[in-house]
Amino acid sequence: MSTHTPVMVTERVGYFPGHVNIGLVVGNTGAILIDSGLDTQTAKKIKKGLDAITQPLTAIVQTHAHADHFGGNAYLLDCWPEAKVYAPPLEEAVIRNPILEPIYLNLGAEPLDDLRNKFLLAQPSRVDDLLPLEGDVEIDGITLTILSLPGHSWQQAGIVCDDICFAADSYLGEELLAKHKLPYLVDAGKTLDSLDRLLASSYSGYLPGHGVFATAVHDVLEKNKEWHLRIYDTIEEILQVEHTLEEALAQLCERVGIAVETVSSYVLFRSAFMGYLIGLHREGRIGYRLSQNRWLWHASVRDQVAPPLDEER
Known part of the structure; x- marks a missing residue:
């Protein structure tokens, strides 16, 4: 309020x-x-x-x-x-x-x-x-x-x-993570780096753009890191089968309980999803190719199975 x-x-x-x-x-x-x-x-x-x-x-x-x-x-x-x-x-x-x-x-x-x-x-x-x-x-x-x-x-x-x-x-409260499910970002790797930077800090107080003021934020920062890393793992599991961005995004939304109802929501989720793909690609965990006029994404190691994202978290 x-x-x-x-x-x-x-x-x-x-x-x-x-x-x-x-x-x-x-x-x-x-x-x-x-x-x-x-x-x-x-x-x-x-x-x-x-x-x-x-x-x-x-x-x-x-x-x-x-x-x-x-x-x-x-x-x-x-x-x-x-x-x-x-x-x-x-x-x-x-x-x-x-x-x-x-x-x-x-x-x-x-x-x-x-x-x-x-x-x-x-x-x-x-x-x-x-x-x-x-x-x-x-x-x-x-x-x-x-x-x-x-x-x-x-x-x-x-x-x-x-x-x-x-x-x-740079981080969200745990309740907001659960609400948004797929947090908006443009680069998941840099998001994780920024969380690490804050984890290494020791300021007297922290105020996020969305959330509550706190004097200790280690736990919420770790929960943010864990959330992003679990999305990484879930995307990598989805891409055990090659998909377009839209196909893979639809599967991720279904897994985490997102029901996209507006164009505004869709474009935000799509941009965030691309931000996760960028981070995974930079780490060498996923790759892409063009085939039959489609941009296809796939996991770099096809036989590994990552734990699914728990949508109740």
Whole structure:
């Protein structure tokens, strides 16, 4: 449930909880937001929260370019036109040109009308400065440390301030893993690398883009790793028999209990599935070939049988 009032975890660092958590850092002259949420409705609540603590908006730092993380920019920047927007380089292109999100989900073709909804197509936003992929950046007198956490998106950034890590969508709570079943990502291998990076860290607190703030996240990070690895194993088992991407995706959805009911859901699952194939292919566990005008995928070792994904987990 979203709220107008920020939850403060240090004297100057907090967050607005909601379906998408929005980070807050109080700078020298105003508030720095970490992402802005889905839409104008969310942004209006954030404005009320900032007004309540008498902090004007001085900056928005984008973790990545998915519509639910920058959809509030347009309203907030209209309210505070002097605020600066920061984003990683590749993510910046989508934030300025949000039509790119439904375009890439539609395999590069002109997007269907069904893909032009607020969950996939935010209002465009300017970006004033590019974030480094790694290292420190000073915004409104506050030093923020940028962590490279790719996988869910190409150049997803984690943001650290006062030893609190805003981890974006690098991991999900266990309940959300069970809900989504096939988490969205663009590269499963890099997603696993980012989880390992967080597992090696020891910050005082962690806030995911979707989930709850916690001071200890080892267990949930391990559960995320296990979830991705089990999807790997299940895909590899499915590909003991050669399939097209669509055939293999349909089998995976059936195994984990996914019933795709909208075009938006389908293209998200398809992109995520391709992200898992990329990770498996990089490890040499699967291969592909073209035959009879079809792109076919197969397990590299055909006689091994991996344990199936337990859909009740």
